[in-house]
Amino acid sequence: MSDEGTNQQQQAVEEMELEEVGEAELGDSSDEVVIAVAPAFGDQGKKQTMLGIPHAAILREIFAGIEEEELKPRLIRVWRSADLAFIGLDAAKLSGSGIAISIQSRGTTLIHQRDLLPLTPLELFPQAPNLDLSAYRHIGKNAAQYAKGDSPSPVPQTNDPMSRPMWQAIAAVFHIREAEFVKQEKPVELKVNFEK
Amino acid sequence: MTQEDESPERPAIHVSLAPEVDEHFFEWISFGAEEEGIPCRLEDADESGGEADDVAALAYATAKNSRFGVGVSVTSGKVAVHERHMPAAQPVIVTEVEEDYARQVCRMAGSNAARLVIGTPLRLDDKL
Amino acid sequence: MSIIAGVDIGNSTTEVAIARIEDGGSPEFLSSGSTMTTGIKGTAENISGIVQVLKESMEAASINMEDLELVLLNEATPVIGDVAMETVTETVVTESSMVGHNPGSPGGEGIGVGQTTHIRDLEDSDSDDSLPDEPIIVIVPQDYDFEVAADIITRALEAGVEVKAGIVQGDDGVLIANRLPEALPFVDEVAHIEKVPLDMLAAVEVAPQGRAVQQLSNPYGIATLFSLSSEETGHVIPIAKALIGLRSAVVIRTPESDVESKQIPAGSITFMGENQNLDIELEAGADAIMDTLAKVEPLSDVQGESGTNVGGMIERVRQTMADVTEKSLEDVKIRDVLAVDCQVPQQVEGGIADEFSTETATGLAVMVDTDRLLMERVAESLSEKIDTPVELGGAEANTAILGALTTPGIDVPVAIIDGGAGSVDAAQFQKGKPVEHVHLAGAGNMVTLLIQNELGLERFEVAEQIKINPLAKVESLFHIRHEDNSVQFFDDPLDSGLFGRVVLVKDDEFIPIESDHTLDRIRTVRQEAKRRVLLRNSIRALERISPSNNIRFLNFVAIVGRFGLDFELPQMLTNELISFDIVAGVANVREGLGPTNAVATGLIINYCQQQDEAA
Structure with a gap:
């Protein structure tokens, strides 16, 4: 989006290792935000969004946004769906604070809360091509503020009418790929190691 | 009114009773919560999945099932109010139930469970 | 070369500075100390505290008590407040004529007007003759269980009795209201229900959640409900005033009712x-x-x-x-x-x-x-106790200025503001002129008194704690929201007695405030009290000592002593004084002691300067 975003991208981590550490359980600390990744995110697929931002960099920024607000991020993978809303709601129900962020491989993101309906999340970022790393940082920060009981202003979004025709086909390919990894299994807890 | 809607998804304080405990206890707990404007729902004992003879474990399991994250359990002689973020073995409040005061004690537990949901100070003295 | 000590006995703390002085040289400070003042300032009880802190400070400087050659004692601020x-x-209610309060959970909502009637008069609903045939307000004492009460009222309603509202003794308002076939307002937790007169016209109002009563807090509203004349309406103003802001209320019209605000x-x-x-x-x-x-x-x-x-x-x-x-x-x-x-x-x-x-x-x-006598007596007994000469070392205002001048970045002309429980003290110093100083009535204790009274607190001590500690609200068993709106989480659950309460944050401890006031209310009262007493008096004091009574002629203002240690007062003062183009801030005595120890330090500097002049 901006030059600043591109610069950040170059400095950011590009690689990470995701390790499954058992079934994801209901969190009992009220100061955590759960981040749920879709089935093909990270090591399973291309490792970057359709805009070419490394998945590792996105996770790192979301983690940073949460940590800056002095809350704890917890990473899980939801297997049973490729749908952002259902991944988000599943994760929110496991979150100690009731707040979760879900991300698909193509980069689309939302912030969800335990008691909401699946398709009415707190904040939805439907156009992945318009999200840069600073936006992901801001999403992490906002999610943490919701978890504290604050009401942050929503992360500003640019709505580019051209992005839909430009990216629609690619987005569809990403989604089909995401769906191929879906399996009827319970969410798993992930441990992440970022590599420089 | 005591809420008749038994959908498990409906936000409510969940209450579970050990098998030997009379169902009246649920009613008394729900009166306490009702005065504060919060509904209660009685869980089947096997639904909670807690140990039926351990009042804390039972209340904890019950709280985890509640959309409010608040549960109350009664076993013979004890009533516990629990909250899902608490350590399992450490309920928010545990009270001994003496025969003659069972009604007041249960109503107080219901009232305090509701106060945990609303966020107002608990009544930890004996006044009701 | 000799070792001397400056000792400042304050109302709450006793501070000490230890220094080594060479002939004709400036003092080399070796250590500092402070402890709680023992007893009332200026009495012999102070000695034990002084001796203790002197020993500690000498030990910190690795010097034997025997090597201490002179102790300089402050001359106390010559005022006491x-x-x-x-x-x-x-407001006096001569006949029982109103109930207005904020029970946690009144039942139903709306307004009902009718004759006050005891619930026992509704029990006998089989014989229709005995039932009241006019609109009634039902009175329910605690010995009626809510289910029994609801049952009686329901049957009365079915028998055609016009029950319009209820007054309940126990915390049962919602429970009863929920069990009736129609929605009626119920005021509950009315402790002295036996004082409610029967067979009188009464009005009950319960406002929706988050709202306050509208009709009964409005004199014309009461007039409308009771068909009052214009003269009678004049008499209900105190009632309406007392009911403002409450969620539920009852007004009862008694013939001799005479409420007055006198x-x-x-x-x-x-x-x-x-x-x-x-x-x-x-x-x-x-x-x-x-x-x-x-x-x-x-x-x-x-x-x-x-x-x-x-x-x-x-x-x-x-x-x-x-x-x-x-x-x-x-x-x-x-x-x-x-x-x-x-x-x-x-x-x-x-x-x-x-x-x-x-x-x-x-x-x-x-x-x-007050007069010097008190401190002279303390000096004498201290001297006997430690077997060392003790002198009174100069007026407090002068020594405090000398101490404050060790703050980095400060210069003359300088003014200092200090204050304690009883007075706000200020002093001003320009080169070549004597120190000007002033003491004004109204300081810490006045702030505490305002807080205590405006919040209706029983104990002075609670108000004192509110004055000196920031607030927080315990929002869950695991987190609190500080008064600046920041959130703090805890790994271990907080005490359940703190849940939902407004607390004082004192170091790592949380002290619940036993009152129904919101955090915002307490904070406003606290800050307003400081503004009206401390800020106003500080400005008044600075005006008095400024050249031509104009604050703008001052260049530097340093806040020392207890005022400097308050968690918000220095910022309030700095903010206020910025508009006068003055550098105002908390002193940092000897580049590290902050606002403390100014007088103890100044005593030693003063002594050295006098030695120089004598030489």
């Missing part, structure tokens, strides 16, 4: 100046009192009209001061007065459910002179 408060208005004869104050005497009524309010005071200054004494509230107030203060200073009553002269208006909740006389009404009160802080 006291405070008093008296309400000017009062003025207590508060009396007048006489300011005796060196040039003229002026009287002012206490009821005229704080501003008028302060204006009158300004006209008679310089003040030589103050008298209150005998046989009135204010007369009693002034004499009480004079008596306390006489006891502390061991002077005779007529020798105690009041040197300054600060009057502050405040709104205090007062229990309504004759109320039924412990109602409160907000009344106007005036607080007075006064200050009297």
Whole structure:
């Protein structure tokens, strides 16, 4: 989006290792935000969004946004769906604070809360091509503020009418790929190691 | 009114009773919560999945099932109010139930469970 | 070369500085210490605290007590203050005629008007003749279980009785209201329900959640419900006033009902100046009192009209001061007065459910002179105790300035502000001129008194804690929200007794405040009290000592002592003084001690300067 975003991208981590550490359980600390990744995110697929931002960099920024607000991020993978809303709601129900962020491989993101309906999340970022790393940082920060009981202003979004025709086909390919990894299994807890 | 809607998804304080405990206890707990404007729902004992003879474990399991994250359990002689973020073995409040005061004690537990949901100070003295 | 100590006995802390001085050289500071002052400042009880902190500080400097050659003691601030408060208005309900309060959970909502009727009169609903045939308000004492009560009322409604509302003794309002076939308002938790007169016309109002009663807090609303004449409407104003802001209320019309808001004869104050005497009524309010005071200054004494509230107030203060200073009553002269208006909740006389009404009160802080004698006695006994010479080392104002001047970035001309429980003290120093200083009545204790009264707290100590600690709200068992809106989480659950409460954050401890006030209310009262007493007096004091009474002529203002340690006052002062183009901030004595130890440090510097001059 901006030059600043591109610069950040170059400095950011590009690689990470995701390790499954058992079934994801209901969190009992009220100061955590759960981040749920879709089935093909990270090591399973291309490792970057359709805009070419490394998945590792996105996770790192979301983690940073949460940590800056002095809350704890917890990473899980939801297997049973490729749908952002259902991944988000599943994760929110496991979150100690009731707040979760879900991300698909193509980069689309939302912030969800335990008691909401699946398709009415707190904040939805439907156009992945318009999200840069600073936006992901801001999403992490906002999610943490919701978890504290604050009401942050929503992360500003640019709505580019051209992005839909430009990216629609690619987005569809990403989604089909995401769906191929879906399996009827319970969410798993992930441990992440970022590599420089 | 005591809420008749038994959908498990409906936000409510969940209450579970050990098998030997009379169902009246649920009613008394729900009166306490009702005065504060919060509904209660009685869980089947096997639904909670807690140990039926351990009042804390039972209340904890019950709280985890509640959309409010608040549960109350009664076993013979004890009533516990629990909250899902608490350590399992450490309920928010545990009270001994003496025969003659069972009604007041249960109503107080219901009232305090509701106060945990609303966020107002608990009544930890004996006044009701 | 010798080792000397500066000792500053304050109202709350005793501070010490230890230094080595060479002949003709500047002092080399070796250590500092502080402890709680033992006993009342200026009494022999201070000695044990002084000895203890002296020993600790000498130990910290690795020097034997025997090597201490001289102890310099501060000359105490030559004033001492006291405070008093008296309400000017009062609401008296001569016949029981209202119930207004905020139970946690009243039942139903709306307004009902009818005759007050005991629930037992509805029980016998089989024989229709005995049932009331007019609209009624049902009275339910605690010995009726809510299910029984709801059942009786339901059957009465079905039998055609026009039940319009209810007054309940227990915490059962919602439970009863929920079990009736129609929605009716119920006021509950009315402790003295037996005082509610029966067979009287009454109105019950319960507002929706988050709202306050509309009809019963409006004199015309009451007039409408009871068909009052214009003259009668005039009489219900105090009732309406007392019900403002409540979620539920009852007004009962009793024939002889006579509620009045009356003025207590508060009396007048006489300011005796060196040039003229002026009287002012206490009821005229704080501003008028302060204006009158300004006209008679310089003040030589103050008298209150005998046989009135204010007369009693002034004499009480004079008596306390006489006891502390061991002077005779007529020798105690009041040197300054600060009057502050405040709104205090007062229990309504004759109320039924412990109602409160907000009344106007005036607080007075006064200050009297003390003399040197007290500290000289302390110096003598200390000298005997530690077998070392002890001297009084210069006026507190001068030494505090010398201490404050060790702050990096400061320079003359400089003014300092200090304050304690009883007075706000300021001093100003320009090169080649003597130090100007002033003491004004009204400081820490006045702030505490305002907080205590405006929040209706029983204990002075609780108000004192509110004054010196920031607030937080316990929002869950695992997190609190501080008064600046930041959130703090905990790994271990907080005490369940703290849940939902407003607490004071004292170090790592949380102290619950036993009151129903919101955090915002407590914070506003606290900050307003500081603003009206400390900030106002600081400005007043700086004006007095500034060249031509104009604050703008000052360049540097340093806050020292207890004022500098307050968690918000320095920022309030800095903010206020910025508009005068002054560098104002908390002193940092000897580049690291902050606002403390200014006098102890100054005592030593003062001593060295005198040695130089003598040489």
